[in-house]
Amino acid sequence: MKNKPSIHTPELALYLFGKKAKKGVQSVFLFCIITGLCFTILYPIIKLIPSVFSAIEDLGNPNIIWLPIHFSVISFKAAARFVMEDGFLTMLWSVLYALGIMFIQVFVTAMAGYALARVKFFGNKIVFFLVILVFLVPRQSLLLSQYIYFTHFNAFGILKLFTAAGEVNLINQPITLVIFAVFGFGIKQSLFIFIFSQFFKNIPNELEEAALIDGCGFHKTYFRIMLPNAIPAISTIAVLSFVWNYGDTYYTRYFNKDGPYLSSILASKFNPANKEFILNAIKAWFDVPVATDFAFDAVKQAAVLIFLIPLLILYFGAQKWLVENLENSGLVG
Structure with a gap:
């Protein structure tokens, strides 16, 4: 028998080596890109460490770059006293507010989106165009008319039957934010639709045809068939709605400025006009001889980190589930 020729020729070995080398170079390049992007994203947070965890006396020290010289949590204690006057309840009320508006927005926008997508009625395209138009129009351009309307709220004249004045002032009332969500004018609600x-x-x-054959009516088909199949979209919109409502300062500032919203409290407390008050309070509370502008910035940054706690819990607690549903919703990829 003749010996079979070996397939391991120098040309093949060179080809395999070149292929492996190319793959290795691509992997190194991709690793460098990902590492650089992660560092760019995390850099602002990393820079907070020597600021928020340093003693008040060490703030502004040019020798402190990445790690504090004297570890301290005074910045967090001061921030908690400024923005969480009722303790944990302040954050709890903010979370409950965001959850409540989230449920309303998901419920309303799901029905509106289903009607526009699957129900054929006169003016369907016009309504869809108006939804897109509301999303494109800056909300600041509607502020004056909305403010006047809720200042003299009369519910299409119905209140004339129950009150002598025929109107009520709903400015600085939490029900105003609920009305916005119910009627589709909440934060980015047209986008959700x-x-x-x-x-x-x-x-x-x-799916609808099979449900109709099985005897399901319009409402039963929606709640039993269509809505369960829309879980990816529901979860995506729920997350976006919670994040945007939790961090909102626009609607809460103009329509319920005295509400217990952590975002509004954070924006008002750390206004530059309050800098001297905050610095004097830090010196009085913690017996600090000197508190500079660096102390104001450190306490403000610590307050922002406290504000982010619910969002971080949401992200780390349901990261994998959220990413999968975002992909299935069609918003990415």
Whole structure:
């Protein structure tokens, strides 16, 4: 028998080596890119460490770059006293507010998106155009009319039947924010309607037809068939709604400025006009001889980190589930 020729020729070995080398170079390049992007994103947070964890006396020391010389949590204690006057309840009320508005927005926008996507009625395209228009129009341009309307709120004249004045002032009342969410004018609510509409358009018609054959009516089909299939879109919009409402300072500032919202408290307390008051309070509370502008910035940054706690819990607690649902919703990829 003749010996079979070996397939391990120098040309093949050189080809395999070149392929492995190319793959290795690509991996190193990708690793460097990812590492650089992560550092760029995390750099502002890393720079907070020597500021928020340093003693008040060490703030502004040019020798402190990455790690504090004397570790201290005074900045967090001061921040908590400024922005959480009722302790943990302040954050709890903010979270409950964001959750409540989130549930309303998801419920309302899901129905509106389903109606625009699957129900054929006269003026369907016009309504869809108006939804997009509301999203494109800056909300600041509607502020004056909205403020006047809620200052003299009359509920389409219905209140004339129950009150002598025929109107009530709903400015600085939490019900105003609920009304915004119910009627589709909450934070980015037109965007949520658009997302639901696009999602329901991609669901096969056979599901509705099968439900109709099984005796399901319009409402039963929506709640039993369509809504469970929209879990990816629901979870995506729920997360966006919670994050945006929790951090909102626009609607809360103009329509319920005295509400227990951590975002509004944070914005008002650390206004530059209050700098001297905050610095004097730090010196009095913690027996600090000197408190400079660096102390003001450190306490403000610590307050921001306290504000981010619920969002960090949401992210780290449901990271994998959220990423999967974002991908299934069609917003990424």
